[in-house]
Amino acid sequence: MSSIVKQGDWIILYHSDKHRYVVKVEEGKMFHTTYGSINLSSLIGLKYGDEVETNVGEKLTISRANFVDRLETIHKHTQVIYPKDAAYILIATGIGPGSRVVEAGTGTGYMTAILAWYVKPSGRVYTYEIRKDFYEKALKNLENLGVLQHVEAKNKDIRNGIDEEEVDAVILDMPDPWTVTEHAKNALTHGGTIAVFIPTMPQLEKTVVSLRKTGFKQIEPTEIQLRKYKPIPEELRPETLGVVHTGYVVLARKL
Template structure:
């Protein structure tokens, strides 16, 4: 019985992920202590450390997952790097979106095969790779980057990962507000991803590009950015109530019964905020939430606990708590001698 999938055109880059190791492949070597080194295989090439070297020819033509021994007797496991490994080790022109956040973006924004995605702020191309993997050859990712040098580095990283230009990728240099209206039809985008300093400045152009029901997802670094973005989303009237979160990643030490959290973890890298594009003419229902209505002072110095969403304890609760800890009210206190 013939598998019909055999007649489908190959997916971009898939040949670089299968089969024996070849010249030009990136290979990740892991030593007995778990330390990683990434090399690019060359005929006659050698990988040197202060404790011996190994020959690239010992890897070329071999399957992934083999163990190779260097001249000092140290064994290394050899694998092609996963996407997360590639992103963390690739050359960077700008800070990257870490794999833990890129995975959240793909999942929470529902980046599906064939989706049309606008990405603003390409950085070094790490998130772009995750988006291209998700949409596939039949999708469309338009990355817009203000700096030409960042765009060039991102193009190199993406092309090197896939071994050729990706057919679903378009890269433009310029401001989102200038490029997007000229390049993509209104309502043609399924998803918009904003990774920039002031994403609130581009909410309108993003809304114009998004189809009703489309997802806007933004990546910001600080709480002040997050607060301003959330309020701008609400004020625009073109989006649903925003939702924000962050992800922290902690590894575990696994050795027999000594199973415990590692001392180091990948903590705060950025906040993610998602919202949906509502249909034109829709009045977004007011959401009942703290702080109380009308409690948005102009300056942070005027903010109250209620403005910040903190519950102010009642006098009754304070009296009960004082009693619980053995502290009488001021009018019941006995003067000290």
């Protein structure tokens, strides 16, 4: 991997832990921060770890952005599956290179991008989104993140059926996933997993009932909790503020 900043690279411009900026290097583009502006063209050819000055003399350090950093640039016009829940879903479903995964709804493309990143280079994500405006925005996000080639996006209502067969996993993030459990079972390969993300207890109950009626096995409703601590030795304790609840994850297998 090159240590030189190139056109099209995703980078972090770091000022402090509270002020860091993730941006794609594009020639001729100005990037504006709290600490002034930078012409991104001036970064091309510099080394990672170099410092650059804004137009008002503030120094920022150039670092390489990873994929999670890049996800921060997605404008979240819908609620997304948080990284802690997404990570659990990935591990629990066994999704990896070569996996074929059905997802609904696409929303911003946040979870779609994560799935695409992990199924590449030979896998495929088939994502369904009923709203045309969300579908179009998600396509732009996926293209910008460089994962669109691993995705087949559909502006369709998954409640009307799933086109794919013998898929490894079905991921549902929608208000009424119980309307899709039969379609999901038909689409899954034997041994495949369905993962449902829902925010409320009534939705959780309806989903579990539907999975049982549909004949899924190993039904596991779960809540993943994450507790962050202040990174100060003299004050090492849980952070005062934080997200207490994101949602529930229900896993089930076709066996």
